[in-house]
Amino acid sequence: MIRRWTSDLLLGMRLALRGGGARTALVRLGLTAVGVGLGVAVLLTATALPNMLGARDDRGAARMPVAGAVGGVDPAYVVRRDDEFRGRGLQGYLVQPTGPRTPAAPGVDRLPGPGEAVLSPALVALLDSPDGELLRPRFSQRVIGTVGDAGLTGPNELYFYLGSDSVAGQPEAAAVSGFGGTADRRGLGPIELLLVVVGATTCLVPVFVFVVTSTRLAAASRDRRLAALRLVGADRGQVRRIAAGEALLGSLAGLVLGGALFLLVRVLVPKITVSGFRGGLFGADVVPDWLLGVPALLVLPLLVCAAAVFALRGVVIEPLGVVRRAARARRRLAWRLLPVLAGGVLLATTLGTTEPGATDPAVIGGVVLILAAVPVLLPWLVERFAGLLRGGSPAWLLAVRRLQLDSATAARLVSGIAVVLAGSITLQGVYARAESDRPPPGNVxxxxxxxxxxxxxxxxxxxxxxxxxxxxxxxxxxxxxxxxxxxxxxxxxxxxxxxxxxxxxxxxxxxxxxxxxxxxxxxxxxxxxxxxxxxxxxxxxxxxxxxxxxxxxxxxxxxxxxxxxxxxxxxxxxxxxxxxxxxxxxxxxxxxxxxxxxxxxxxxxxxxxxxxxxGTGRDGTYALITRVLSVGSVLILLLAAGSLLIAAWEQLRERRRSLATLRANGVGRGVLARSLLWQLVIPVAVAVVVAVLVGLGLDWLLLTLVVRRPMVVDIGTIALLTASAAAAVLVVTAVTLPALWRTSSLEHLREE
Known part of the structure; x- marks a missing residue:
């Protein structure tokens, strides 16, 4: 049995590379690999977060002065100084050595004497740049060296050791005999934790939706290949294993791509500069926790294979052809509401705790379930909404009829955009709550x-x-x-x-x-x-x-x-x-x-x-989280829009005969173009309404039940996010028009 399963999976992998035309096979394989790769990169980065923060804190503790006398060591008087320059943190020590055997700090060959300075590379670069003009008067000393990586919490940290002969007489001066202390690991605040949980879910759920959707691209040609296999003797079980093998190859390619993307993340992490975040992170600190990462990575290939097999549930593949079940049962709403209700119940359980945290399993599970409910609800809503539409222009009628015949495909296409929009609205609600607690810019x-x-x-x-x-x-x-x-x-x-x-x-x-x-x-x-x-x-x-x-x-x-x-x-x-x-x-x-x-x-x-x-300070960790999640949301929204575009192209290719028939019967290209626009606008409109309601509802639940703070609604941001979804539809429609002109050509009438 194992040999038979292996043979079927390998056959499916070969068909994924060659079946249905080389170009179509590679496109489908590439889309699956991209979706899985993004998921792998996000999961590996998420599991590396504890190591990143822990390594930074350890290096910060290693440079802490240790007071007291030690035999054979000349003590040094030190005073810590915390400063800023245009919102960037500026930290270091004023030092006064008392002899040649003064201890050296990590990353420093020797402590500077009076009139000397040892600066971090980022601080040297800032002083040498035009932006550092107002900072130079504070560093008139002669620079005798730079602080190495062992003495910095991040590559962009502005850090210094300045020699002085008056440190001993300053308040808070201490005589130290060495450096090294215990790391003080600062925990994330409740709003910061919420940002991480909601942001990670917002980024991951659309990736899963995209992975599932990519396995259904070119479904018609795949079904014909499977029917041919049935003709040469394959049974129904083999057909499903072969379909799983096709999806498995894409998921394995995605694992490789995800590893490459993760390595790219390690290269880009040191370039992140955030105000007050102690200079960012070293790429060498981005090390995944494999005990968490490996099980999480195995979920993605299994999800891809399960989605490919599940997609065959409504298809009867026989040796002489493929029959899709014509009698479609109306989708039921009851089970689709279960994720929303379960998520709400999980969040409601935090009312019984004194200080609920965003890392509580109930909070994480509630956020995941509510956001994951969006792609579950959309097929039912699009189907019901499309069924209510009547009348209108020929373009409208063509679009509505197409949605009534196949609303599930349209709902899947916009699910990614809906999840990103709902998550972004929730994130912006948390942003607005945090920003409302800060002093207004004028009170500085x-x-x-x-x-x-x-x-x-x-x-x-x-x-x-x-x-x-x-x-x-x-x-x-x-x-x-x-x-x-x-x-x-x-x-x-x-x-x-x-x-x-x-x-x-x-x-x-x-x-x-x-x-x-x-x-x-x-x-x-x-x-x-x-x-x-x-x-x-x-x-x-x-x-x-x-x-x-x-x-x-x-x-x-x-x-x-x-x-x-x-x-x-x-x-x-x-x-x-x-x-x-x-x-x-x-x-x-x-x-x-x-x-x-x-x-x-x-x-x-x-x-x-x-x-x-x-009144001008902003917590560095909060700033890092908000920037990373904002960039991640934009990238995932672009991914969702890209998947919408590719899926629209694929649908045009599969419908080329019907489009050519419409053209042959006198339907103009303008009507077809407007029909394509309506086919995208209608499900996107439903998705936007659902996303806004889910986003606001989740925002209210999190702030009220978890953070226990009043909700702040940012109407302008919601309108901007909604407009971005509308813009995505217009862009996709405009880009697909050339493909529409080609696929509606009369020569496609001759295709079998």
Whole structure:
């Protein structure tokens, strides 16, 4: 039996290459291979996602500084700096080596000394390009090398190590003896997970539909070949195995093509640049999880073979010909509603959980079932809708009659477009919900923090900041921490009398005064006149730092109403004249929508502080997911439109005799062209209505039951997606017109 099955499958493979004409056989084989190949590429990429993110996180952890002393190692003082440039993340460390045996970070030969820099290749390229003009003032150091792949989370990451001789005195500076830490794997948020689940389903279901549809192309010529095999002695079981063999060859070719497409994905992945995503991904990290991938890949060939055999259920293949069952039973709706109902029930089960997640099997199963229900419902809906149509022009009558005779083929052709449209509407609904939670573009502000070790630094920062266009009166606040000999600390605010009056309502102030306010907790330092204090962590520095400031006794005041900022010590600048050094932070919030001004503020602060753009940030993982899924949706929509085009060509070829007969009886080519247009418009219109309803319904279910957020409907996006489906029909019709002119030629009347 095994030998007989193998022989039948091999015969089917040979017929797939040579049967029905070489061109037709290759087209059918190519379509099946493309459909299976796309599915293989998507599945392999999906199973590689955990490895991609895990490898990125591991490299990020490997460059984390490790504090503490180690024998034989000269420690290095490091301070992390997170910055931005035109929306792109910019991270790195300021470093101050203390000796020749300083540890090196991953991907770096040695840490840079004062005035030196080690930059990532992407950062070097950006600085050398015209786009990096506003970034160059922040990197005036001499570049002594580049960071290797081992020290980067992605090939496009903007990362740096800058040498400085003032790192040890900066807040948050730490002495480190090595690099390496534990990866902090950040999980995806609920909306991000929904995007992944819905997007992957939207991309995969049309591929399955396309695979199934491609096995039915040139069905008439295939059936004639099978009838010939029946004539030479093949039984019905052999006929089905031979048909499965024809489909199996296409699926095996698709596995090879899918592997090639996956390798192409590995090449293209490093070129993905997304704001804030830490520089994208290395192609070497795109490694599938074969425990998940291999079983998933086996599903596609089995699906192709099953579809080819299932397509024969309505055909009686006898030795003397092929008979298609003329008595067509009306399609039943009941079982077609089961996927929708089952999907809704699965999503509804999440109501019983405290924090439902998009990775819950119930959520994934619900999304898959509801989107997969679209191609199941469409044949019934197209059949019922076509049966209601009456009257009209000759072109309309020809189109309607054709749909009434064979609505299943038309429904299969538009199923891919309907699934992509429904999934895209759901995705856009999730996008709209996420975007509605973000600040509007006009509410943008910049928070600038500058660390100072001398009062002159505070004055210089304030003057430079207020010299920027439109920022002449921007308020600047200066604060810090002071610590006494017992290790207790308290907050301090430094400002002129006018600034202190504006912030705290302080009255009767004179320059040089110091005010102790509020009633601090027992473990908080209570300033007293004559106390000798340190700023920040200076008391604990190595070597020991003597007290940096003595609180003046003659200008010390108490019993002032506590300020809103919680500071226990208010100091005017003149009172710090006797301080040997200070550790203060000057902060300013600048409301602005000028992106160039934001970069100038960053250049003003330099690496002595931080600058945050409030209201402009976008999560990098969210940005990557939305871009990848948007591109994937467009590609799948193009695939669906391409399958519609190829199937239309194939139908014209199979109907060439009937079209030639119509031409011979006086039907003009314009009538035939309009008839072809209506044959596409009617099922597409039904598909669009179904897609919109399913997309909005799934969007409501996901946001209400899973994310538990109100639904946001983006009418403009839905209209745009609907228009794209209509445009696909017009393009397909226009492209098939030359084929229509050829197939309706009178010479086809002579064909047998």
């Amino acid at each position: 502000s910049v928070l600038a923090n500058s660390y100072a070790t001398q009062l002159a630094d505070v004055r210089d920062f304030t003057a430079t900041l207020r010299a920027l266009p439109g920022q002449g009166t921007v308020p600047v606040r200066t604060s810090g921490l002071v610590e006494n000999a017992t290790g207790k600390r308290t907050a301090v605010v430094v400002g002129t009398c006018a600034e202190l009056h504006s912030d705290t309502g302080l009255r009767d102030c004179r320059e040089g005064d110091v005010y102790a306010v509020g009633t601090p907790a027992p473990d908080v330092y209570r300033p007293a006149p004559g106390d000798r204090v340190w700023f920040g962590h200076a008391r604990r520095a190595e070597p020991a730092v003597p007290p940096q400031w003595t609180i003046p006794a003659d200008r010390f005041h108490t019993a002032v109403a506590p300020p809103d900022n919680g500071a226990a010590l208010l100091v005017t600048p003149a009172a710090l004249a006797t301080a040997t050094s200070v550790g203060l932070t000057s902060s300013a919030i600048l409301p602005t929508t000028d992106l160039d001004l934001v970069e100038r503020v960053r250049n003003t602060v330099g690496w002595h502080g931080t600058v945050y753009s409030l």
